[in-house]
Amino acid sequence: MKRLFGTDGVRGIVPSELNPQFIAKLAWAIGSYFKEGSRILIGSDYRAGGEAIKSIVSGSLILSGVKVYDAGYAPTPALQYAVKSEGFDGGVVITASHNPPEYNGIKVIGPHGVEIEREEERVIEEIFWSEKFRVTGWRSAAWSTQKYPGVNDIYIRAVLSHVDRHLVAKRGFRVLVDPANNVGALTTPRLIRELGAKPVVVNGDLSHEPARAPEPTPESLRETSSAIRAFNCDLGVAHDGDADRSIIIDDQGRVHWGDRSAVLLARHLVLYKGLKGKVYTGVSSSTLVEDLLRPLGVEVVWLKVGSVDIAHAMRRSGDALCGFEENGGFMYPSHQYVRDGAMTTALFLELLATSGKRASELFSELPEYYVVKKKYPMSRELALRVVERVREEFKSERLITVDGVKVISRDYWVLVRPSGTEPLLRVMLEAKSEEVARSVLERVELAIREVTGA
Ligand code: MG
Numbered sequence: 001m002k003r004l005f006g007t008d009g010v011r012g013i014v015p016s017e018l019n020p021q022f023i024a025k026l027a028w029a030i031g032s033y034f035k036e037g038s039r040i041l042i043g044s045d046y047r048a049g050g051e052a053i054k055s056i057v058s059g060s061l062i063l064s065g066v067k068v069y070d071a072g073y074a075p076t077p078a079l080q081y082a083v084k085s086e087g088f089d090g091g092v093v094i095t096a097s098h099n100p101p102e103y104n105g106i107k108v109i110g111p112h113g114v115e116i117e118r119e120e121e122r123v124i125e126e127i128f129w130s131e132k133f134r135v136t137g138w139r140s141a142a143w144s145t146q147k148y149p150g151v152n153d154i155y156i157r158a159v160l161s162h163v164d165r166h167l168v169a170k171r172g173f174r175v176l177v178d179p180a181n182n183v184g185a186l187t188t189p190r191l192i193r194e195l196g197a198k199p200v201v202v203n204g205d206l207s208h209e210p211a212r213a214p215e216p217t218p219e220s221l222r223e224t225s226s227a228i229r230a231f232n233c234d235l236g237v238a239h240d241g242d243a244d245r246s247i248i249i250d251d252q253g254r255v256h257w258g259d260r261s262a263v264l265l266a267r268h269l270v271l272y273k274g275l276k277g278k279v280y281t282g283v284s285s286s287t288l289v290e291d292l293l294r295p296l297g298v299e300v301v302w303l304k305v306g307s308v309d310i311a312h313a314m315r316r317s318g319d320a321l322c323g324f325e326e327n328g329g330f331m332y333p334s335h336q337y338v339r340d341g342a343m344t345t346a347l348f349l350e351l352l353a354t355s356g357k358r359a360s361e362l363f364s365e366l367p368e369y370y371v372v373k374k375k376y377p378m379s380r381e382l383a384l385r386v387v388e389r390v391r392e393e394f395k396s397e398r399l400i401t402v403d404g405v406k407v408i409s410r411d412y413w414v415l416v417r418p419s420g421t422e423p424l425l426r427v428m429l430e431a432k433s434e435e436v437a438r439s440v441l442e443r444v445e446l447a448i449r450e451v452t453g454a
Contacts, residue, residue, distance in 0.1 A: 031064025065136025084113030169196025
């Protein structure tokens, strides 16, 4: 059966891939998956095509016999929170998250506020391909979408309830916010104001053609990070398109990957908030996490790359302190089990306020590693053979094999895995020196050449 769902929802280029016929059929399958009469909350980010897709999805859902409530424009975590807290049976978000602007997508949310599980995606795909759609009775259809305003307000209130507002307000922080011309602009600046800090917003107008790539990375944030010092800000926060990720920029304009900021946040949760639990993350995160959290008695659980799997693992175990991805997605289970850009921002400001240090000082206390991230185009089949070959090559080291192979040694770690979405092999490597990094990469590249013959 051909897969429709990728790592997080169904994505495609608008309108060639996400065309009206495909969207209507997919939404009909989603509607048929939910029980007749279910209450479904729908919302979107500001990507091109979002309004049109939302109309088609809403129509299909209604004709399949579910009730549709329209939240309007909202960050994914705001809609997810409202699904959970307002007692909806599920949700649909029209977003392609961090993908380039020509993409859009559809995410399906369960009643717990987390994206539905992999098996449930399969059920929807089965309905789609077999065309076993539900047709509702003339008398039971709801016939119209109901507006459901206020989702962003509910969300901001919830985020605020988890941090010490007065403590943050005392510090009078200036915070640079870059929402990538998307829905984070509707919530994060307001949240910062409510925390008694002053937001300085760049790329804050809603636009179908964002001024920077929707994925927050050191490259896409070059201009944003230079504004930090120009505006004399204490901190910078950059979201992806649907504002579930927060990449932190320090007061010196340095952009930090999510695993580094997550370590600081996890420490804050233990030392300041007195919370206990395990930290859940994907194998693509740095082993720095283990090195720094183990002394605090915090165990790290390594999982397959992908926030949905991390969220469900935390939800099932019930013993999580927090979860995160190195791309800036941080999950705080006391609030909700999903990545949440505004929650991450609020917690980081609370951390800054309690530490009494500058953000740059906090990050400079973390060890620096030499980082290599590379991708090699190849089929999934070849990529899996490279993984096997690397596993053999490094068999005397500690190996984690939940997703590709991660080798953890004293002076380095390296992850070799097939991409979940593209015909690529991804290699991530951190080492204590450039020399070590180069020699490890050489061993990996030799394995690649042996398999591909290139
Ligand atoms: Mg996202």
